[in-house]
Amino acid sequence: MVEVALGRPRVPVGSIRRRGVGWWGVMMLITTEASLFVYLLFSFYYFALQTPGEFLPRHPPSLSLSLPNTAILLLSSFAVWWGDVGVRRGRQRQLVVGLAIALLLGIAFVTIQLFEWRQQSFTLRSSEYGSLFFTITGFHMAHVVAGLLILVSLLVWSALGYFAGRRSAPILIGGVYWHFVDAVWLVVFFTFYLTPYLR
Secondary structure: OOEEEOOEEEOOOOOOOOOOHHHHHHHHHHHHHHHHHHHHHHHHHHHHHHOHHHHOOOOOOOHHHHHHHHHHHHHHHHHHHHHHHHHHOOOHHHHHHHHHHHHHHHHHHHHHHHHHHHHOOOOOOOOHHHHHHHHHHHHHHHHHHHHHHHHHHHHHHHHOOOOEOOEOHHHHHHHHHHHHHHHHHHHHHHHHHHHHHHO
């Protein structure tokens, strides 16, 4: 219900879900972080085009862990979206379950990624490719960890019943950040894991 105060319509706090200050704030953050990833990935493709035979590794990263790990991250994004749909329909339990699943899948992604780093045939100092591989995937990992902290906060608040119906903008904002992290991984995965096989 809209109340009138001093001749102006006043919308009750929490009734507007989208396009608030938090929304625009996370969009500015995503724009900035996306620019950093573009610069880093540009350096990869620059080296790849300048010295294609020397830059790409003879033994590219294996897909045995990275491909399932990509599926895990995409499933986590779906779980966040499913939880967001649930809270908008008044299904609090669906929100909590969705965020919990996303959190567990995100932790699994980080664990597998750390294990995969140890299996690489190259190191941070062995070549330009290795340096960019660990720099960019490490930069992405930092964003995943930040996203996991966001998911933990949202999960706790959701379990305490802080969100319901249209009063759930933080779920949308946190979800947008998590989807961004997943989208960036698809580009990183294509760049480092698939490009060497396409030469």
